[in-house]
Amino acid sequence: MGGSQDELSAVFQALADPTRRAMLSRLRVGPATVGELAEPFAMSRPAISQHLGVLERAGLIERTATAQWRTCTLRTEPLDEASAWVEHHRGEWNERFDLLAEHLRTMKEDSP
Amino acid sequence: MGGSQDELSAVFQALADPTRRAMLSRLRVGPATVGELAEPFAMSRPAISQHLGVLERAGLIERTATAQWRTCTLRTEPLDEASAWVEHHRGEWNERFDLLAEHLRTMKEDSP
DNA sequence: CCTATGGTTAAGCAATTCATTAATTAAGGA
């Protein structure tokens, strides 16, 4: 099996947890420190750190260090593969929708 | 706790395994018996049965019994929620794309 | 009834997941 398969598994695995999904939702607004990400959750910091590790290993976030803070940034590329898989399995109508989506995506790539 | 009990988590968890994804891909072509689904995999029947249990609990398949065969059918509804989540987190351009998708979806619902 | 076929259930095991607390690293400020 290719590494691409495992990548996709890692992404879906990362998304299979409400805490991690909430973290990604927060990061959609913009980058945040670990403390800011931890704030909504009644959970120890090491637990937060481990969740961020899962997200980072799946390629869904990036952690950059400035002083004693780690700023986390959302990375959406891995979601493209996940999206492609899901959309491809959503039935007959969606197959036609996929073609439109791909067309629009191509148009976007071709534009500045 | 290891298990997340909400529906969306169960769907992503079910998709986080290459064997289960391959099973769903096979079912996209049409219904299949457990034996037919098991055929591509070097894996015991109980293992197959357990994977199908995960898919069924996530709502992604339906198992109906006729004689001694269990026919499995793909159910795509749970993928809608997963798709919505993923699409919603795929960045700025995709937000605009979401609007288009929703518009098309509405048009589809309004048509016979 | 007996037996083969198609699947599931039960029990067990190694590996992983998700959480904890305690210790550690690293930077900033009095």
Next chain:
DNA sequence: TCCTTAATTAATGAATTGCTTAACCATAGG
């Protein structure tokens, strides 16, 4: 230097996952 803040690493433990083999259930057909 000492102390606080920010976050990670280490060690631990309970629960879950993904697989196995052995036993079981249900149906079809001599």
